[in-house]
Amino acid sequence: MEKKGMQSVEEKNISMVALADIQPSGYNPRKHFDEASLAELADSIRQQGVLQPIGVRPIDESGKFEIVFGERRYRASLMAEMTVIPAVILNVSDEVAEEMAVTENLQRKDVTPIEEANAYQKLIESGRHDIQSLAVQFGKNETYIRTRLKFTALIPEIAELLEKDELTISVASEICRYGEDIQREVFDKHLKEGITYGSWRGMKATEVAKNIERDFTADLDRYNFDKTLCLSCPHNTNNMTLFCEGGCGNCAKRSCLAEMNTAFIVEKSVQALSAHPLLSLGYNPYYYDADAVHRLKELGYEVTEPSGRCYQYPELPEEPQSSDYETEDAFREAKLEYDQEVNDYMEECKELVRRNEEGEISLYAQIGQKDISMCYVEVPTQSSGSGQTAGQEQLSPIQKLEKQDKRNKEIAREKTIDDAKRRIFEVDVTEAKFGAEEDKMIYFFLLSSLRKEHFAIVGIENEDIRYLSDENKLNIIANLTPKAKAVIRRDYLIANFKSNAYGNNAVADLLLEFAQKHMPEALAEIKSSHDEVYEKRHQRIEEKKAVLQVQEQAKHETEHSESDTTEQQPQSQEAAA
Structure with a gap:
């Protein structure tokens, strides 16, 4: 150029x-x-x-x-x-x-x-x-x-090895074919300094390439989704020009592989539910695509672990092909056997559908790791110890769906509450004006401290009610009067005074202020009685202190006199000398 x-x-x-x-x-x-x-x-x-x-x-x-x-x-x-x-x-x-x-x-x-x-x-x-x-x-x-x-x-760690000639250009050429996630694992497990067992340092490029393909890529033939796009993908090992042995090749981009597999399972599950409305979605707890289950739940489908042993749903027999048989008679005989197997299959399916409609079994599309499979679970009967009482009726398919719909609505609310609790701390409420509805919410919580003798003031006339339910509280805050508000607030204060006032703490000071306002005479009487006891005890202590002070003074005078006598004796001896 x-x-x-x-x-x-x-x-x-x-x-x-x-x-x-x-x-x-x-x-x-x-x-x-x-x-x-x-x-x-x-x-x-x-x-x-x-x-x-x-x-x-x-x-x-x-x-x-x-x-x-x-x-x-x-x-x-x-x-x-x-x-x-x-x-x-x-x-x-x-x-x-x-x-x-x-x-x-x-x-x-x-x-x-x-x-x-x-x-x-x-x-x-x-x-x-x-x-x-x-x-x-x-x-x-x-x-x-x-x-x-x-x-x-190349990730920095592997690039540094190449810079220092600790990795050959041919080996680096093989490693750089793969994404960061695979490079990171290769470095951590096989190239990091200090690794003794499993180190790939010093290996030939062909050996490293085979090891990566074996340990860090997935065989596309083992997956059931449409692999048309994979045929031209640069992350398909068949397109890396090395060790291509036919087939679909191996996938070296695991995030893409997982996404395509998940999308396939979700789409197939939705199609199965559309074709069979009474079908339930389940999953094998030991072997399933967790992302597919999560995505189906987000789409509004209920996915549960089947309760009980799962029995495999019958599979449609495979139709024989004439090219697989040496003679026409052998093929004709195989065709007759196939027709009989299809009839048996259809009868078995009809029986399972009947049993599902009558509530004897539950049909499931069970989500696995790479596909879904049809199975069914026996529904426990009364005699089998299911815990069902004689008064309970077997739910019809429609009732089951309605029950499931009700539970789905409950789940939506529960998740909404959980998410709102997490996010509410992020809201800036410092500038917003405190509204009337928020004021009512405050009283809802304050009502937990309302004493029973004040129930009538807030509109609860039934004497048999011993505590306020949430419904009672909502009714009260919808019809609050000034008098009711004052009683609720003061009962809340009293409850806190009772629980938290002690010694010389701040709550104790507030309690005395509250008592001085609402019960001054009673407080004065209480204080007077305790002060009287204190004064008597104080007098006794002062008397004991006076006695001790006299004793201390006498002791001090005696010690002072002895000290003067000792000092005078040497002076007299000096004068005589």
Whole structure:
């Protein structure tokens, strides 16, 4: 392709540019620089200088330059403690600078496969190249370019192994055919450092490819959904050109495989229910597609684990083909046997339908891992200890559906409540005005503390009612009076005082304030009686304290007198001397 805007180095004058005025560019595909190799280049530069100029371009009007190509020579020059470096100053756009940097580095022999892959990817993303033009420009075949481009899909851990030559290019080429999930498992189980048993390091590419296909892909022949789209899918191992042995191939994208399998089971289950309204949906608790069950429940279908032993529904006999028989007589005899088997099958199906309609059995479409199967469960009779009382009648098919519909509605409400409880904490209620309905809700909860002697005030006249049901509470808050509100609130306060007031806590202070307002005389009497006891006890304590204080004073005076006598004796001895 045409390199519009590219400038030939030979056409430009070479200038000496101060290393202090140069900075690296983010365009360079080379991310790793070998220190030993740089040291060797630095020694060469000290002796001979930089033999090939680097390419730089001006940065705005700052007088600084950005490297277009030659960052390795720049780094080695710094290491060699040079002050200037020969450079070709290029006036090119960002796009051209990036392409020049990538192109120049791709021509180096020591570029790593990952750096090469990222470089090719950048050139294609620039819109100036495609795989064909890259193959021509760099003298590679298209398969080589495509293989390198696939390395950009390697997870970082495996890419690092390739960078460090701990993984061969051929092995990496096999691994990069697969998605991130499979690559992650391959690395964790077989390539991570320290793995001894099951390590794939050192294996040939063909062995790694076979191992991945065996351990991390699924045989499409084992699935029953329509695999037309799979035939052209790039994740089908048949389209990876290796080890293709016919058949549908193996699927290497498990998320897609699971989705197609789930969709197939859901669609087949819905079709079965449409054809047989009295059919129930069940699942094998040990072997079923959980996503299919979940999706069917979201669509409104009831899916349950069959209660009891499941008996396989009869299967339609397979019709014989004339090509399978050596003689016409043998085929005719097989056809007669087949017709009899079909008649037996039809009779058995009719009997099962009758028994299902009369409630003797329950027919199920049972969800498995890859398909659904027809089965039935015996319905326990009264004599078999089902717990059914004599007064209970067997439900008709329509009654069963109505019962199921009622339960489905209950489930919808239950799930709505559960989700609302989880989400309600996310609602910002700080700015909304507190409404009348919310005020009623408050009283609904306060009514839990209402004393029985106040039931009549809120409209409950029946003396036999010992506690308020939710229905009673809803009726009360629908007809609240100012007097009822005051009684409800005060009973709530009293209940909290009773439970939480003690010692010197804040609730105790609030209790005394409440009592002072509503029962001042009684509070004064209570307080007086307890204060009287306190005063007597206080008097006794003060008397004991007075006695102790007299004793302490006497003891102190005695100790002081003895101390004075001791001090006077040495003074008398000194005077005599």
